[in-house]
Amino acid sequence: MRWLLNTARLVRITSAESVCKKTFIRNKNKVRIMSAPPNTATPSTSDPNSLDLDKLRLSVSEQGDILRSLKEQNASVDEVKKATTELKLRKKALEDAKFEANKGNWDIDRKKLEDVVKRRFIYSQAFSIYGGVAGLYDFGPVGCAIKSNILNEWKSHFILEESMLEVETSMLTPEPVLKNSGHVDRFADFMAKDVNTGECLRADHLLKAHLTSLCEADDCHFDKYKEYQSVITQMDNYGQQELTELFKKYQVKNPRNGNAVSDPVPFNLMFATPIGPSAANTPGFLRPETAQGIFVNFKKLLDFNNGKLPFAAAQIGSSFRNEISPRAGLLRVREFTMAEIEHFIDPNEKTTPKFEKVKDLELTLFSKGQQMSGGSAVPVKLGDAVESGMIANNVLGYFIGRIYLFLVKIGADPSKIRFRQHMDNEMAHYACDCWDAEMNTTYGWIECVGCADRSCYDLTQHSKGTGIKMVAEKDLPAPVQKQIVEVVPNKGALGKQFKGEAKAIFTYLEALSDCDIKEIEQSLEQNGVYELKIAATDQTYQLTKDLITIEKKMKTFHIDEFTPSVIEPSFGIGRIMYAVLEHVFKIRPEDDQKRYLSLPASVAPYKCSIICISAKPEFDPFLDQIFTSLRRLNVSFKFDSGKTGIGRKYARTDEIGIPFGITLDMDTFGVKPHSVTLRERDSTKQVRINVEEVAQVVSDLSMQNCTWQDVLQKFPAFSASADSDSEQK
């Protein structure tokens, strides 16, 4: 069976309880990318005609038309659901076929990269001497430097260039914060237990593995195959009840040992830990995302920005998710670095003049329209995408452009980057648009950056939970008369009825939006009562007309007060790093053992290597001189003092992506002026440079003040013996 991957979701998806009350849930086990179905009789692999992508595209497109027309005719929910399922199934077959068709294009072998990663301690499973812990990784010197350089580029590209406000907030988070943000109740995956061994398994993994093995059975009929695949394709949509029923229906067992498994139960993915000595007093969690640390500081940040919108706050930091069964290396881990931006903006002014700077960029966009019609991702100019409405507004468009430029800057292959728009059914209700930057890897297209318009959800939630206004203000051009609506509590009656909890109700009522008040008004009129749920106290209160009154009055406004919208680009740094490593991993055509990471100098772990042709003490003063000059220029380097030959040393530095190499040879102290050779990693070409000059040249190359072409022109080429790169004399 081929390896199946669930790409974890970096952005959050809401399921709206009502138009105004939104809570978000973790979008469970999104089956984004999957290898082709197993080699049984299937439409997508066994029939040679089925490999015809055009036919598959047509089949998707036809189903898309059917779905659209059903929606236009206001067909029943059931009918629409059925048609959506069929569409998904067809889309999956198409994706599988496309993946299969493209497989030949992969010029990297994951195993060879993994060998380098392990052997050179780029990263490795944490606590390996203790047997290791799944989902935890340690970064060795090379991995740590690459990651740190990616983050520095990120800071310079976003924080410095965009004048963002960088913050660093607490990872330990008290429960009420995550209660209000929705994580305590809903940030969960479904889990089932092996009833004999107690092993915990992810319900969706279990179901999928079970159905896949049924598909693989020799006697699997095509109708059954289609049914199983249909269930797999819909995996995202199942709640606890549906999963329980499917477990029963298909008699799901633990595939490892055939043991029975329990019914699926939700498992919250946050790491819980009490804060302070009394567990009862302050329950807390490790944050599952860095964003909440920005939202709770919104008022301070707005103040810092002199009360002005728009502004963006950014944070680089660790987040934690207690995955039930982490796998796929850096792609699904329990502790990971995120870089998140929350761009706060007036919801009525979602436009930026800076869009001009990116509007001519041509990106590969995979819009929901193309996904619906079975089309491919296509190159589109950002300007056109915004103008045609494919991208909702130019602020979102601007960030998409900036994300693309960042990924390319740190070494991603532009042909392996696409932006995929969320389908209507997977997108949060509060979001008017959401695009994921996906990077193509041997695991398929992996979501690495989410870029969503998150509306005012989080600020509103924290405001309701604390009673503290989370709003911005702007001067109105002229005073405006407006009707205002308030919910006025009958404090005496409420106090009498709800005692100590009445205060939380007052607080909540003060922070209501107009939209909320409308809902309360309607409910009171229709039912005579409004059922108030408060996340912070986890209680429901029956509010009747004698307890609250809706009051309307006219008021003159000189300033407009509003809850800002948030546009959130959210980067998974580990995933980006892994994808870049795959993109830059190369093997020299002449020798399969000669592997190198073609990293840009800015991201490379060291800017240059230093190699000495022998350990003679005559070299020492020249080494010292070069070390000192490089350090003065803040250029990182790695001195390889090992006893192996030059060729082996070059291979060692290439393998970890060091772009330039200084070699001290016999001519260095034998001939005046004293000189060394400088080698470029990708071309393996060398020039000869004086000892005094070489550090500055490496610095200029690393800072992109000059190119290797410039160096080739300025300095005499050096060619050692014929096989110089395997064994220089």
Add this chain to the structure above:
Amino acid sequence: MRWLLNTARLVRITSAESVCKKTFIRNKNKVRIMSAPPNTATPSTSDPNSLDLDKLRLSVSEQGDILRSLKEQNASVDEVKKATTELKLRKKALEDAKFEANKGNWDIDRKKLEDVVKRRFIYSQAFSIYGGVAGLYDFGPVGCAIKSNILNEWKSHFILEESMLEVETSMLTPEPVLKNSGHVDRFADFMAKDVNTGECLRADHLLKAHLTSLCEADDCHFDKYKEYQSVITQMDNYGQQELTELFKKYQVKNPRNGNAVSDPVPFNLMFATPIGPSAANTPGFLRPETAQGIFVNFKKLLDFNNGKLPFAAAQIGSSFRNEISPRAGLLRVREFTMAEIEHFIDPNEKTTPKFEKVKDLELTLFSKGQQMSGGSAVPVKLGDAVESGMIANNVLGYFIGRIYLFLVKIGADPSKIRFRQHMDNEMAHYACDCWDAEMNTTYGWIECVGCADRSCYDLTQHSKGTGIKMVAEKDLPAPVQKQIVEVVPNKGALGKQFKGEAKAIFTYLEALSDCDIKEIEQSLEQNGVYELKIAATDQTYQLTKDLITIEKKMKTFHIDEFTPSVIEPSFGIGRIMYAVLEHVFKIRPEDDQKRYLSLPASVAPYKCSIICISAKPEFDPFLDQIFTSLRRLNVSFKFDSGKTGIGRKYARTDEIGIPFGITLDMDTFGVKPHSVTLRERDSTKQVRINVEEVAQVVSDLSMQNCTWQDVLQKFPAFSASADSDSEQK
């Protein structure tokens, strides 16, 4: 009552169970700095003569002599203990008096600094809209930038300049790792509970507060006062039993409400959280220090360094300690950034040629000798300190010098840095020497960096726990015949007796040091049995002669295999940052409201501010030009577009330590060549510079390629109206 501070300990202290078996405990509530005793009749404050520092010094010195002579005469433990207590008491009186005498020298007012910190969101208590959580802090844009710049300087000063191997390891840590390191059993403070309210209180805080209030009572006799103070002084040394007895003896109550409190119990300071879905399977903790992540990766790092010693690994990362009652702002927190270096070295070659570079540095050293004799910290050249044996070896001396240079580089006042040597009684048994870099603040001398020779403790522990050798090798000049001693297990008998646990015993026996084996041999000979404690299984096993045999044989060695020693400089970044903020906080003599942070440019949150004399659109192209040039040069800046006057804007940028300010005034577009003014924060002097040149000048100033004096000489001075700095025209 004056505010008392316990400075938390950054380095670990061992209490040796035997010479070879070391486990470390957290050095609880080290009373390092304390304000003078309350104003009752006390020898140190009420009697004017007692303020005579010389007398106090003499009294300490005399007692030091007594203690020394007792030790020479091999006096009883009790006698020595008594004399040590008296010495401590006298030293405390001296320290208090010195602190009192120096108080007048403080030219900073903590409240004023705190006002700036809060108002400008340098940092603030986390989750303040939720009421805040003690011991958790968020860094706003200014604090985040300062902290990040300190860390960048740290990286450049240590990792780059010393070619250290930087790693980034997991914060979540499985229990066995911390069991072997000793944290699970011993990383605890003592806690008592208010029996009525359930409030958790630190036992030592409680006892101290109680005794202090007894001291303050009007009817407190001098004898009693001395007794109470003596208990306070010895607070570090008390274990659970002694604390329990003292609680009873003095009838300790909760000072807040007079309620009775429970007996003290140990409270482990690690945050516990299970890793993975099954709590029983993988208990884990958030790491209390970053060092263990380096130790468990020792073999990979040695490999990466081609098997060569010495080398240093370094890590910057978060650690977590669930303090019972955190206080004193950034000085005692629950989540904090550490920067730790583990320098691995051959225990027989503790010497470095690099010491030459720092040997002439004159530092303020407070040796244990001076502490014993009541002397002061004195300036000593590092070379002399190592030569005289005051500092144990020149590797330790080298790091002390490098730490000092780092602290000064990031803005610490050299006169407020001292290195205090651990006394014999506070130093770990495995450590041959330990020095703390302390920084003087309004809270007293605060330990900010620990620099200890940690011997081979951790590597040995992990080796014993996993059975994996943690050793380095070196070629012997000639083959050597050596007797080797092994403990040979009788596997059959052990297996029969200990069943499933026998494997842990085999593993343990394989990893024994010669020293361990000697102990086992002695015990077998004397008692016929050896009691084996294994931390990993938390069990004790009775090993008799029929279960194990000690075998000795001669063997020829070509390489020497040894467990490296570790020298560990460990930096508390939050504390360092706080101390530096105090050191650089200044108030202009002419106006108490004009406050500024005199941070070096490399640490300043932004390198320059940009101010425009009005919002006229004519300025826009010049602003754009300056923004673009600064970004191209990677120079961070803050544009203040607010509507307030220039003077107010200068004050705002000074307050957050921005070293340079560019102002666009009427001459910028009115007169050709277009020019701006450039202002320096500390002197408030200004020059006039052409628009095209200004970014490069700021970049040169920030990178220390030129000084402000150079700029003053090169460019024409600019003086605005008389009170230019309060309101420039």
